[in-house]
Amino acid sequence: MRFLDGQVPDRDLTYDDVFLVPGRSAVTSRFDVDLTTADGSGATVPIVAANMTAVAGRRMAETLARRGGLTVLPQDVAPDAMAGIVEWIKSRHPVWDTPLVLHTDDAVADALNLLPKRAHGTVVVVDDAGRPVGTVDEGACTGVDRFTRLADVLDPSPLTLPLDAPPREVFEALGPRGVALGLDADGRLAGLLTSLGAVRAGIYAPAVDDRGRLRTAAAVGINGDVAVKAKALLDAGVDVLVVDTAHGHQEKMLDALRAVRSVVDEAPVPVVAGNVVTAAGVRDLAEAGADIVKVGVGPGAMCTTRMMTGVGRPQFSAVLECAAAGRDHGVRIWADGGVRHPRDVALALAAGASAVMIGSWLAGTYESPGDLLRDESGRPYKESFGMASKRAVSARTRGDGSFDRARKALFEEGISSSRQWLDPQRPGVEDVLDGICSGVRSACTYAGARSLDEFTARAVVGIQTAAGFTEGTPHGL
Numbered sequence: 001m002r003f004l005d006g007q008v009p010d011r012d013l014t015y016d017d018v019f020l021v022p023g024r025s026a027v028t029s030r031f032d033v034d035l036t037t038a039d040g041s042g043a044t045v046p047i048v049a050a051n052m053t054a055v056a057g058r059r060m061a062e063t064l065a066r067r068g069g070l071t072v073l074p075q076d077v078a079p080d081a082m083a084g085i086v087e088w089i090k091s092r093h094p095v096w097d098t099p100l101v102l103h104t105d106d107a108v109a110d111a112l113n114l115l116p117k118r119a120h121g122t123v124v125v126v127d128d129a130g131r132p133v134g135t136v137d138e139g140a141c142t143g144v145d146r147f148t149r150l151a152d153v154l155d156p157s158p159l160t161l162p163l164d165a166p167p168r169e170v171f172e173a174l175g176p177r178g179v180a181l182g183l184d185a186d187g188r189l190a191g192l193l194t195s196l197g198a199v200r201a202g203i204y205a206p207a208v209d210d211r212g213r214l215r216t217a218a219a220v221g222i223n224g225d226v227a228v229k230a231k232a233l234l235d236a237g238v239d240v241l242v243v244d245t246a247h248g249h250q251e252k253m254l255d256a257l258r259a260v261r262s263v264v265d266e267a268p269v270p271v272v273a274g275n276v277v278t279a280a281g282v283r284d285l286a287e288a289g290a291d292i293v294k295v296g297v298g299p300g301a302m303c304t305t306r307m308m309t310g311v312g313r314p315q316f317s318a319v320l321e322c323a324a325a326g327r328d329h330g331v332r333i334w335a336d337g338g339v340r341h342p343r344d345v346a347l348a349l350a351a352g353a354s355a356v357m358i359g360s361w362l363a364g365t366y367e368s369p370g371d372l373l374r375d376e377s378g379r380p381y382k383e384s385f386g387m388a389s390k391r392a393v394s395a396r397t398r399g400d401g402s403f404d405r406a407r408k409a410l411f412e413e414g415i416s417s418s419r420q421w422l423d424p425q426r427p428g429v430e431d432v433l434d435g436i437c438s439g440v441r442s443a444c445t446y447a448g449a450r451s452l453d454e455f456t457a458r459a460v461v462g463i464q465t466a467a468g469f470t471e472g473t474p475h476g477l
Contacts, residue, residue, distance in 0.1 A: 025448035044068030096191020119428035261289030299338030323352025342439025364420030
């Protein structure tokens with residue numbers, strides 16, 4: 001990346017402070033752009049769901065991996081529970097979605113409780129052998145008693161196809177129908193696909209391991225026996241290990257990273273460590289064994305670190321400097337936090353990040369772990385909170401004594417409760433991902449790049465005023 005007309009910034013810059021300049025391009029289609037990361041994580045799109053309790057669960061991990069991204073499962077999940085989550089993710093189909101399932105003698109109320117958990121809005125009714133007998137959507141549940149049996153309201157003739165049906169064939173067979181049901185060789189329900197899901201399956205390549213199973217990452221903190229925790233995650237089948245703490249440039253992190261490295265060397269997976277915002281931080285983490293370094297202190301939507309401490313750095317400049325240092329030391333960079341628009345993702349990649357971590361932006365989707373709530377006017381939302389907030393710290397320290405918990409509560413940094421509204425046009429994580437990837441693909445075509453590394457090499461960035469940023473937003477409507 002270079003700055004327009006040889007500009008030399010005299011201050012640190014945020015994403016809002018900069019813009020990409022179009023250049024001569026021979027890339028004629030956005031579909032000619034390969035979004036595969038080159039950092040060894042196995043992601044085929046450069047998006048990582050951050051290890052926030054309000055964001056990263058099994059459903060997020062499944063859905064993002066199916067579309068090529070990664071999810072970092074939080075560090076405060078118990079080892080036994082983590083093993084079960086990873087096993088569940090690994091058992092999901094790489095193309096067909098996991099259906100919501102009920103039986104004929106279940107009630108309409110049961111279906112209404114499940115329907116908000118999926119963007120496709122369908123419950124599949126199966127018999128005792130797991131074979132589908134019909135489907136139920138919100139329309140079928142409208143105007144009937146909540147105790148009505150599903151046998152009385154289901155659609156008895158769903159479209160069924162074998163699991164090996166190509167996505168284009170599924171799309172063409174669907175027509176005006178809502179969903180197609182995928183059946184295994186014995187006729188049992190094994191998946192669900194919408195027409196939009198079939199289109200996406202023809203665009204995105206899933207992030208899978210060498211056995212064709214969906215990939216996932218998991219975080220480990222720097223306290224306690226880090227090597228034992230890392231070994232448990234490896235035994236569970238995690239594909240990427242993330243050694244995570246807010247201040248990654250400290251001796252305790254370096255010790256923890258060396259401990260993780262000693263375990264990982266026996267079963268190689270990429271090791272991510274952070275967070276830092278300087279070239280020196282990148283150098284030290286690289287020397288301690290990191291393959292990927294997480295960059296970002298204080299840019300997250302739920303983070304109050306900068307307001308509480310004054311510590312941090314504007315994210316674009318942090319990513320730019322750390323990516324350059326990463327190239328010098330043979331490591332890659334994940335830009336962690338501060339993105340609000342697809343343009344911000346493109347700018348982070350232009351600055352040299354191999355992937356971008358997203359938190360609160362994904363909290364307001366069907367796939368995040370929280371319950372779907374509604375405000376007084378019926379507008380749907382989910383609750384989000386920072387991982388250094390009172391809510392998160394209380395959960396993380398529940399095994400400590402009351403005095404120690406009270407002492408740690410004095411040092412919380414983060415918002416404990418925030419409403420993340422579901423966008424009625426983009427309520428699912430796949431909808432958000434479509435917007436991001438569309439923007440990044442277009443940015444690459446403007447730069448004349450067919451890959452992310454080529455995009456970084458060719459990108460030209462200019463510096464703008466706040467008025468310049470405002471000019472680029474929708475206005476005058």
